[in-house]
Amino acid sequence: MFFSVRRRRLDPLMWRGLRHGRHLARGLLRRTLVLAGVLVPLLWLVLCLPVEAGSTPTPRLRLMIDDRAAVTLDQALSRLREDRWWHPVASDRITWGYTSAAYWFLIDLPPAGPAPGAAERLLEVAYPVLDHVDMVLLDEQGRVLRRQITGDALPFVQRAVAHRHFLLPIDQPAARQVLVRVQTTSSMQFPSRLWQRSEFEDHSQADLLVQGLYFGVMLGMLAYNLFLFFGLGERVYLWYVLWVACMTAFLGSLNGLSFQYLWPEAVGWNDTAIVFFLALAMAFAGRFMMVFMDLGQRRGWMLRVMQVFQVLTFLSAALAFVLPYLQAIVLLISLAMLNIAVAMVVSTARSREGFAPARVFMIAWGLVFLGGMLLALNKFGLLPRNLVTESGSQIGSAVEVVLLSLGLAARLNNERRLREAAQAEVIVTQREANERLEARVAERTSELEGLNRRLDEVSRTDGLTGVYNRRHFDECLQAEIRRSMRSQRPFALVLLDLDHFKRLNDEHGHQAGDECLRITARRARGVALRQSDVVARYGGEEFVILLPCTELDGAMQVARQLCQALAAHPVAFEGLQLPITASLGVCGRIPVDLQDGLQMLSDADAALYRAKRAGRNRVEAAF
Structure with a gap:
C-alpha cells in the first residue's frame, strides 16, 4: 500500500526523469559506438604501422641508459665489447617519454655496397627538439673516426648538414658503428634511419x-x-x-x-x-x-x-x-x-x-x-x-x-x-509606418489645405455680404489690367453706391442697413453671371463689379439690369418694405499701362457721382 501511494505521488516527475535518462543513455550509446568506430581502426593503424612508415630504420640498435648522466665518452667506448651494458631496442620502441637520464645508442652499420656512391651515407635522427646529441663514428676496433656534437641547445650553424633533423655524414669505408649520446628535457625519442645520400635528398x-x-x-x-x-x-x-x-x-x-x-x-x-x-x-x-x-x-x-x-x-x-x-x-x-x-x-x-x-x-x-x-x-x-x-x-x-x-x-x-531577414522585416515595418505616416500627413495636409482655403476665402471675403472684399478686388484688378494689355481685349468696371443709405440707417437702424447691403450684394451676383466676373464690396455702401473681356456697352447693360432690379424690389425687413435705389458709374476700355488701368476706377467713380448729381437711381458711363 505504501509503495503504491508513493508511486502514484511520484509518477509524473519520476517517469519523466526516467524517459529523459533513457534518451540521454541512447544518445551516449550512439556517440560511443561512433567514437569506437573511429578509434578502433585508428588504434590499429597506430600499433601496426611500421616505425616512420616509408623509411628504413637502422639495422641494429642497442641502448645503454645512464640514469645519472655521468658516463663519459671514454667510459662508453670502453664498454662497447661488454654486452651487459647494452640492451637491444626493437624498431617500434623508439620513445621513452620525459626523463632526465642520458641515453647511449650503439648502431651497427652494414657494409657499404659496391655501387657508385654507396659509401656516401647519412645517419638521421629525425626528432628536432633533442637538446644534446653527441654522434661518434667508429671503426671496427672502436676507434673514433669522427665526432659531431649537435642538438637544439646549440646554434643551428654548427650542424654539419643544414637540416632540421640531426644528420651524421658517413663517408668513410672503415666506419662500422655509430655511438650516439642523447640527453634532453623534451620527450626522449630516437627515430634513427640510415640513408644513401641520394635517397635522403629525394626524401627531404x-x-x-x-x-x-x-x-x-x-x-x-x-x-x-x-x-x-x-x-x-x-x-x-x-x-x-x-x-x-x-x-x-x-x-x-x-x-x-x-x-x-x-x-x-x-x-x-x-x-x-x-x-x-x-x-x-x-x-x-x-x-x-x-x-x-x-x-x-x-x-x-x-x-x-x-x-x-x-x-x-x-x-x-x-x-x-x-x-x-x-x-x-x-x-x-x-x-x-x-x-x-x-x-x-x-x-x-x-x-x-x-x-x-x-x-x-x-x-x-x-x-x-x-x-x-x-x-x-x-x-x-x-x-x-x-x-x-x-x-x-x-x-x-x-x-x-x-x-x-x-x-x-x-x-x-x-x-x-x-540580418537580411531582419532588415527586410524592418523595411516592411518602416514601409508600413511610412505609408501610415504618409496617409496621416496627406490627411492632415488636405485638412490644412482646406483650412487654408477657407482662411484665404475668409481673408478675401466681406463678412457681412458674402462677396469679395477690396483686397481681393485690388489683386484681381491688377491681374486683369495686365491680361487686357497682353491680349488687347477690353474689360469694364461697374461702381455702385446706394442712394440715401445714411438716412435709411438713421430711420430704421443699422440692422435694416445691413440687410439692404446683403440684398444688394446678392442682386449684384445675380447680374454678374460669368465665373470670371468679380463682385466686391468696395467700402461702406459701395460695391464694384469687374467684368473681364467686356465692352463698355455690355457693361452698361449689366449696370442697367442691376439698377432696375434694385429699384423694382424693395427690401423686406421686420414687416416693412424698404425701397432702395442705387447710382452706378461704368468705365470700359483697353488700358495703355498699369496706371491707366487704375485710372479706370477713378473714371467709373466720377461717372457714379454724375449719376448722383443727375437725380440718382441711374447709370452713367465714363468718357
Missing part, C-alpha cells in the same frame, strides 16, 4: 613539399580570415587568426623549421617558443570558441569553465619564461588534453541545445583532440612513433582549420541571412 624534398603544403594551408586560412576580420570587423575572425597563427608557430617550432629558418641563433628561445606558442594557441582557441559558440550570450557554467581555462592558459604562457622546459611542457600538455576534452563537452552540450554551428566545431575539435591525444601519448612514451602519432596533430589541425573556416563562412552566411 618530398618532406619539405608536405610541410610546405601544411603550412601553406594554415597561412592561407590565416590570410583569408584576417581579410574577413578587416572587412567585417567581427572579433571572432581575429581570435581565429591568432589561434591559427600560434598553432602554426607551435608546430613549426616542434618540427624544427622555425629553428632552421626563423631563429637559428636563438637557442634559449627555441625551447621556450614551443611552450609559449602552444599556450597561446590554447588561449586563443578557447577565446575563439567562446565567441563562436555564443557563450557570452548564454552565460552559465560553460562560460565560467572556459574563462577558468583562459586564465590557466595565459598563465602557462607566462610560465614558459620561468619554468624549466620539462616541467612547463608536461604541465601544458596535460592542460591541453583537459582543455580539448572540456571543449568537446561544451560543444556537445551546445549542439544538444540546438546550436547548429556547434556540430561543425565538435567535429573539427574532435580531430584536434585525436591528433593531440596521439601526440601526447607518443611524447609520454605510451604509443610508438610513426606517421599517425607524429603527423596526427598536423593533419588534425589542418582539417580543423579548414572545417572551422567553413564553419565561420556558414556562420557568416547564416548571420547575413538573419
Whole structure:
C-alpha cells in the first residue's frame, strides 16, 4: 500500500526523469559506438604501422641508459665489447617519454655496397627538439673516426648538414658503428634511419613539399580570415587568426623549421617558443570558441569553465619564461588534453541545445583532440612513433582549420541571412509606418489645405455680404489690367453706391442697413453671371463689379439690369418694405499701362457721382 501511494505521488516527475535518462543513455550509446568506430581502426593503424612508415630504420640498435648522466665518452667506448651494458631496442620502441637520464645508442652499420656512391651515407635522427646529441663514428676496433656534437641547445650553424633533423655524414669505408649520446628535457625519442645520400635528398624534398603544403594551408586560412576580420570587423575572425597563427608557430617550432629558418641563433628561445606558442594557441582557441559558440550570450557554467581555462592558459604562457622546459611542457600538455576534452563537452552540450554551428566545431575539435591525444601519448612514451602519432596533430589541425573556416563562412552566411531577414522585416515595418505616416500627413495636409482655403476665402471675403472684399478686388484688378494689355481685349468696371443709405440707417437702424447691403450684394451676383466676373464690396455702401473681356456697352447693360432690379424690389425687413435705389458709374476700355488701368476706377467713380448729381437711381458711363 505504501509503495503504491508513493508511486502514484511520484509518477509524473519520476517517469519523466526516467524517459529523459533513457534518451540521454541512447544518445551516449550512439556517440560511443561512433567514437569506437573511429578509434578502433585508428588504434590499429597506430600499433601496426611500421616505425616512420616509408623509411628504413637502422639495422641494429642497442641502448645503454645512464640514469645519472655521468658516463663519459671514454667510459662508453670502453664498454662497447661488454654486452651487459647494452640492451637491444626493437624498431617500434623508439620513445621513452620525459626523463632526465642520458641515453647511449650503439648502431651497427652494414657494409657499404659496391655501387657508385654507396659509401656516401647519412645517419638521421629525425626528432628536432633533442637538446644534446653527441654522434661518434667508429671503426671496427672502436676507434673514433669522427665526432659531431649537435642538438637544439646549440646554434643551428654548427650542424654539419643544414637540416632540421640531426644528420651524421658517413663517408668513410672503415666506419662500422655509430655511438650516439642523447640527453634532453623534451620527450626522449630516437627515430634513427640510415640513408644513401641520394635517397635522403629525394626524401627531404618530398618532406619539405608536405610541410610546405601544411603550412601553406594554415597561412592561407590565416590570410583569408584576417581579410574577413578587416572587412567585417567581427572579433571572432581575429581570435581565429591568432589561434591559427600560434598553432602554426607551435608546430613549426616542434618540427624544427622555425629553428632552421626563423631563429637559428636563438637557442634559449627555441625551447621556450614551443611552450609559449602552444599556450597561446590554447588561449586563443578557447577565446575563439567562446565567441563562436555564443557563450557570452548564454552565460552559465560553460562560460565560467572556459574563462577558468583562459586564465590557466595565459598563465602557462607566462610560465614558459620561468619554468624549466620539462616541467612547463608536461604541465601544458596535460592542460591541453583537459582543455580539448572540456571543449568537446561544451560543444556537445551546445549542439544538444540546438546550436547548429556547434556540430561543425565538435567535429573539427574532435580531430584536434585525436591528433593531440596521439601526440601526447607518443611524447609520454605510451604509443610508438610513426606517421599517425607524429603527423596526427598536423593533419588534425589542418582539417580543423579548414572545417572551422567553413564553419565561420556558414556562420557568416547564416548571420547575413538573419540580418537580411531582419532588415527586410524592418523595411516592411518602416514601409508600413511610412505609408501610415504618409496617409496621416496627406490627411492632415488636405485638412490644412482646406483650412487654408477657407482662411484665404475668409481673408478675401466681406463678412457681412458674402462677396469679395477690396483686397481681393485690388489683386484681381491688377491681374486683369495686365491680361487686357497682353491680349488687347477690353474689360469694364461697374461702381455702385446706394442712394440715401445714411438716412435709411438713421430711420430704421443699422440692422435694416445691413440687410439692404446683403440684398444688394446678392442682386449684384445675380447680374454678374460669368465665373470670371468679380463682385466686391468696395467700402461702406459701395460695391464694384469687374467684368473681364467686356465692352463698355455690355457693361452698361449689366449696370442697367442691376439698377432696375434694385429699384423694382424693395427690401423686406421686420414687416416693412424698404425701397432702395442705387447710382452706378461704368468705365470700359483697353488700358495703355498699369496706371491707366487704375485710372479706370477713378473714371467709373466720377461717372457714379454724375449719376448722383443727375437725380440718382441711374447709370452713367465714363468718357
